[in-house]
Amino acid sequence: MKFKEIADAFRELAVIVNKPNSDVPVKLFSHACSRFFLIFTVLKPAFKFAENDYVSKVNDLAKASPSTLTLEAMVDRDIEAKRVRKVGSHTRNLLRVKRGLEMIRVLCEETLATE
Known part of the structure; x- marks a missing residue:
């Protein structure tokens, strides 16, 4: 697995989300999340559904x-429009991206622990 590239992607994401102010630019966040697409090239075909879900959600954020x-x-904006829980809302897609990142992190940690 390409652990160096994945570690670099996590570092980039950490810099973006851990800035002193809480205003995380959607464009920078979605770009940083797209760097994790490479992990799915290693995990195919077992994680094809997860790849499709993660990639589509990151692309939605990039388009927004x-x-x-x-x-x-x-x-x-989603709260005001009462669409937070609606399928396809940006907020729901953000949650799915977050869960995807957590899955990738755990997968990498477990792989490193067992090698």
Whole structure:
């Protein structure tokens, strides 16, 4: 597995989300998340569904970035429109991306622990 590239992607993502202010730019976040697409090239075909889900959700966030500058503004907009829980909402897709990142992190940790 390409652990160095994955570790670099996690470092990049950490820099973006751990800035002192809480305004995470959607464009930077979605770009950093797209760096994890490479893990699915190693895991195919067992993780094909997870790949399709993760990639489509990250792409949705990337498409939303021109009209919504920050993740906080994106979530606030969905709250105001009462669409947070609706399938396809940006907020729901953000949650799915977060869960995908957690799955990748755990998978990498377990792989490193057993090698």
